[in-house]
Amino acid sequence: MFKLRYFDEEFSTERLQKENPLKEFVIIDGxxxxxxxxxxxxxxxxxxxxxxxxxxxxxxxxxxxRVS
Numbered sequence: 001m002f003k004l005r006y007f008d009e010e011f012s013t014e015r016l017q018k019e020n021p022l023k024e025f026v027i028i029d030g031x032x033x034x035x036x037x038x039x040x041x042x043x044x045x046x047x048x049x050x051x052x053x054x055x056x057x058x059x060x061x062x063x064x065x066r067v068s
Contacts, residue, residue: 007023
């Protein structure tokens with residue numbers, strides 16, 4: 001009837017949400033993986049794609065313009 005779970009974001013307190021041990025994990029194809037591992041892979045893939053496409057130099061130039 002109700003799909004309430006112990007760590008339900010809509011009905012749990014802020015303290016309980018902060019202490020939720022499951023918020024650091026995602027499920028990918030049925031495998032539980034830490035979010036940090038997924039982000040590391042995505043960052044590596046992004047750097048590889050930028051290097052292959054030659055966008056790496058362009059991003060440096062735009063970052064320098066923003067700082068100036």
